[in-house]
Amino acid sequence: MSELKLKGVTVVDTFAEAFPMVGTRIIITAPTPEWALIAARTMTGFATSVIAAGAEAGIERTLSPDETLDGRPGVAVLIFTMDTNKLQVQLRNRVGQCVLTSPGSACFAGLEGEKKLKLGASLRFFGDGWQMSKKIGGRRFWRIPVMDGEFVCEATTGLTKKAVGGGNLLVLGKSRAAVLSACERAVRAIDEVPEVITPFPGGIVRSGSKVGSKYKGQIASTNDAYCPTLKAAVKTALPLEVEAVLEIVIDGLTKESIAKAMRAGIHAITDGGAEQGITHITAGNYGGNLGPHHFHLKEIIA
Amino acid sequence: MSALTFELKGKPDQRLDLSPLTPAKLKDLKANEIESLTIGTTRRKLAVGDAFKIKGNDAGSLRFVGTDGRCDKIGAGLAENEIVVDGDAGAYLGDAMKGGKIVVKGSAGVLAGASMSGGSIVIDGNAGERAAGIAVGETLGMRGGQLTIKGNAGPMLGERMRRGFVIVGGNTGDYAGGRMVAGTILFKRGVGRYAGYGMRRGSLIFVEEPKEVLPTFGDCGVMEFDYLRILERWLRSTGEHIGLGDRARRLMGDMAALGKGEMLIVG
Numbered sequence: 001m002s003e004l005k006l007k008g009v010t011v012v013d014t015f016a017e018a019f020p021m022v023g024t025r026i027i028i029t030a031p032t033p034e035w036a037l038i039a040a041r042t043m044t045g046f047a048t049s050v051i052a053a054g055a056e057a058g059i060e061r062t063l064s065p066d067e068t069l070d071g072r073p074g075v076a077v078l079i080f081t082m083d084t085n086k087l088q089v090q091l092r093n094r095v096g097q098c099v100l101t102s103p104g105s106a107c108f109a110g111l112e113g114e115k116k117l118k119l120g121a122s123l124r125f126f127g128d129g130w131q132m133s134k135k136i137g138g139r140r141f142w143r144i145p146v147m148d149g150e151f152v153c154e155a156t157t158g159l160t161k162k163a164v165g166g167g168n169l170l171v172l173g174k175s176r177a178a179v180l181s182a183c184e185r186a187v188r189a190i191d192e193v194p195e196v197i198t199p200f201p202g203g204i205v206r207s208g209s210k211v212g213s214k215y216k217g218q219i220a221s222t223n224d225a226y227c228p229t230l231k232a233a234v235k236t237a238l239p240l241e242v243e244a245v246l247e248i249v250i251d252g253l254t255k256e257s258i259a260k261a262m263r264a265g266i267h268a269i270t271d272g273g274a275e276q277g278i279t280h281i282t283a284g285n286y287g288g289n290l291g292p293h294h295f296h297l298k299e300i301i302a
Numbered sequence: 303m304s305a306l307t308f309e310l311k312g313k314p315d316q317r318l319d320l321s322p323l324t325p326a327k328l329k330d331l332k333a334n335e336i337e338s339l340t341i342g343t344t345r346r347k348l349a350v351g352d353a354f355k356i357k358g359n360d361a362g363s364l365r366f367v368g369t370d371g372r373c374d375k376i377g378a379g380l381a382e383n384e385i386v387v388d389g390d391a392g393a394y395l396g397d398a399m400k401g402g403k404i405v406v407k408g409s410a411g412v413l414a415g416a417s418m419s420g421g422s423i424v425i426d427g428n429a430g431e432r433a434a435g436i437a438v439g440e441t442l443g444m445r446g447g448q449l450t451i452k453g454n455a456g457p458m459l460g461e462r463m464r465r466g467f468v469i470v471g472g473n474t475g476d477y478a479g480g481r482m483v484a485g486t487i488l489f490k491r492g493v494g495r496y497a498g499y500g501m502r503r504g505s506l507i508f509v510e511e512p513k514e515v516l517p518t519f520g521d522c523g524v525m526e527f528d529y530l531r532i533l534e535r536w537l538r539s540t541g542e543h544i545g546l547g548d549r550a551r552r553l554m555g556d557m558a559a560l561g562k563g564e565m566l567i568v569g
Contacts (some may be wrong), residue, residue, distance in 0.1 A: 029528075070531040106528045119406060130562070132485065132503070135446075135465065137536045143529050152528040 001260040004298060006266070008274030009281055011297050016168045016262065017285035018293040022087050023163035023253055024117055025060065025110030029100055032155065033062060039102035040075035043094045047079070048200045049249075051209070051220050056080045056165060056251050058197030069108050070152070076110050078197045080165050080251045084115075087159070092122050095153070100126065100144070106152040109139070111253070112281040113158025120144070120153030160253055161292060164293050167196075167250035167258035168284050169265050170208065174277035176244035178203070182269045182278050183246045189268035195257035196250050202289040205247040208284060223284070255293050263300050303360040310368040310389070314353050316344045317392065320366075321378040323350070324385070326400075328361040334552075357559065366391075372410050377404040380421060393430070396423045397437050399447070404551070413437060418466070431456035431475065431559060434468050434487075442483060444468070450542075451555040457494065460487050463504065469542065479506045488533075490544060501556045502561035507533075508567045509544065518553030521564060527552075530568065 004011045028043070047057035051279060056079070063074035079094070081087040099107050107119060114230035124131040127144040131191035134141050135154070140155035169186065172180035187203030190196060198204070213221035224230050225237040226245045238245070248265055252258040254265050266281055283297055308323065319547070322339045331339075336356060342348030350356070358365070362383045366376060369389035377385045380399040387395075390408035394416060401421040409427030411539040416437035429451045434444035435458055436481040450469045457475030460468055463485040470487070476494035479487050482504040490509045496516060498506055507530075526548050550566040 058470065060450055070528050071535055072531070074530075132532075132562075132564075133484075134505070135467075137539070141529070141532065145395075149526050152532065217370060 004301075006281075006301060007270040009270045009278050011301060012280055012282035013296075013298050014279075014283050015285055015288070015294040015296040016166070016283035017291040018164045018166040018255070018258065018295060019291040020161070020170075020279060020293070021056075021080040021082060021163040021165035021251065022084050022159060022161050023078060023251070024087065024091065024113075024157050024159050025076055025078050025155055025194070025253070026091075026095070026103075026119065027063065027068060027074050027108040027110040029063075029068045029072040029074040029106045029108070030102065031072060035102065035104055036073050036075045039105045040077050042102065043098035044077055044079070044122060044199075045098075047094075048088075048205075050080075050165070053079070054086070055094070055137050056197075056199040057094070058088075058199045058251075060169075060194065060197055061191070065240070072106070076207055078195075078251070078253065080163055080199075082234040084117075084159065087299035088117050091117055091119065091157075094124050095119060097127070100146070100151050103148055106147070108154045109157035111113075111158035111160060115159040115161070115162055116156035117159050118140055118155050119155060121155045122151040122301050123151075123153055124155075126151075132137065162255075163251065163253050164255045166291065167252065167262055167293075167295055169248045169250075169262060169269070170245055170280075170282045170284055171248070171269055171278060172238065172242045172245050172282065173273075174241055174243055174279060175250040177220060178273075179244045179246045182273050183248055185268040185271070186248055186265035190248070190250060190261045190266040191233040193257060193264050196261040197215075197249055198248055198254040200247075200249055203248060205249055208224055208245070208247045211286060211290075237282075239279065246270050247284065255295075258293075259295055259300055262295055262297075266301055304358040305361060305363040305365045305386070306361050306366060307357040307365040308350070308354040309357065310366070310370070310373070311353060311355055313370065314348065314372060316342055316346065316348060317372045317374055318348070318353060319343050319375050319515065320373055321375040321394075321397075323364065324377060325361050325364060325383040326381055328364070331361075332520045333359075342551050368406075368459070369408070371513070373421055374411070376406075377402075380404065390427070395425075395439070396421070398425070398440075401447075412456070414451075415444055415447075415449040415468075416440070417443060418447050418449070420447040422448040422450070424450045426452050428453035428472065429455045429459075432458045432461060434459060434463055434466070435461035442448075444485060460485065463487070469544075479504065479512075479563075481559075482506075490526075498556055498565060500559045500565060502560035503562045507546070507550075508565060509569065511567055511569075512565075514552060515565065516556060518558040519553040520557060520561075522545070522552040522554060524551045527566065530566065 013255040046056040338350030374392035412430035454472035
């Protein structure tokens with residue numbers, strides 16, 4: 001395997017294998033930035049992996065009052081699933097249970113697109129006949145009476161089928177603390193990139209998975225090749241001195257945005273990484289036969 | 303290419319039906335064909351060439367100059383492009399129009415924007431009665447688009463309106479929003495009596511407190527409306543600077559009809 005050193009950290013010549021997803025962006029506004037964040041965090045909670053969470057979702061960025069339709073502080077949320085119907089169900093349930101319920105919130109489309117997902121168009125039924133539809137500047141909004149006034153929700157939001165899920169970086173290092181700190185830097189850098197989210201806790205995954213298992217019905221199981229405790233027993237991918245591995249998974253509205261995010265992540269990790277004990281940056285793939293999008297680390301940092 | 307301009311030669315001796323003069327109907331006609339179009343409304347025949355001096359050649363952009371209150375049906379059925387009226391317009395301005403834009407520098411007669419379903423009309427002066435109301439033979443009034451009246455509006459504004467947005471800069475007559483089915487009317491100044499009479503759904507937004515409110519409207523008190531914030535910001539983006547704020551008194555009615563309509567009295 002040919003290898004490349006970046007500021008003393010080995011960048012393995014491999015690629016991240018990613019998959020097509022469907023996704024959308026919605027804008028949540030609230031009376032204060034804090035409440036917009038509360039609604040957004042609640043809505044994107046338990047949305048780490050489509051394996052068992054139904055959707056992958058996260059906060060893309062916060063919005064200032066002059067960036068939102070109603071002039072209040074807002075948050076842009078991205079949500080992804082493997083197909084349109086699932087995305088529709090996830091969107092309805094999450095906005096219905098977490099945004100509609102959040103004090104003072106309003107919810108708007110954040111993506112244009114020929115194909116639409118229902119937003120207020122399905123939540124309006126909560127109004128029990130008292131809901132009102134208002135068209136403003138060609139966009140339809142539903143006003144749903146709630147106990148603190150009205151929940152204003154745009155009727156639909158755009159859908160993209162060009163979204164990509166599963167862009168990733170694996171960070172190997174000589175201590176758990178070093179790897180965690182490097183990954184935290186990477187997530188902060190990726191936060192600045194538009195159109196992407198890192199859906200896992202704090203943007204970081206400790207339990208990378210492989211497809212399948214020795215147990216029937218278990219569709220994914222621990223990625224033993226990267227478990228430091230199993231170096232002696234399995235076909236390990238880890239040098240002996242590597243003590244911990246963490247992964248950053250990136251979902252984005254376009255493949256270009258994923259590449260930008262991975263690039264930002266790699267540079268953040270290598271900045272001071274070697275001194276800290278980071279040894280390798282690599283990426284997860286399944287041999288290249290499962291996902292159509294291949295992000296070669298060498299091309300990304302070129 | 304300059305705008306196809308129709309300049310009224312003198313005061314016509316009959317009302318004119320200008321509905322044949324829309325960009326879609328004129329785009330394939332030669333100058334002499336346009337001149338021979340009939341626009342009279344009596345037994346005495348009257349052609350375009352008799353009443354108007356024609357200049358320009360771009361049928362995508364029409365201009366009427368020197369028109370008066372007897373020039374009816376300007377822009378009737380308009381679907382796209384723009385018509386500018388440098389003068390007054392008669393009855394049925396933009397009647398049943400579907401799209402495009404009409405700008406009137408003067409005032410308009412009765413039934414301006416009656417049963418229109420899209421596009422926008424801007425009237426710099428006043429509008430007669432039943433603006434955005436029901437055109438003859440229709441069951442509903444305005445069904446979409448936007449009507450801006452910078453001056454005063456006559457009585458029965460938006461009668462049986464179904465959808466769309468009306469702004470009145472001046473005062474409005476009696477029965478504004480009467481029997482309204484849905485849609486929005488924004489009044490920047492005063493309104494006459496019986497606003498919202500028989501209203502089923504829809505919104506009447508008052509910048510000035512109306513002097514008289516029908517007893518069949520019920521008070522919900524004052525509260526915050528995110529809707530007003532969105533509306534104000536959108537209006538600002540279209541060049542209309544109206545301070546709506548985010549608080550309004552809400553009255554629901556007409557309880558003698560369905561009662562799901564609202565009056566929002568801001569400020």
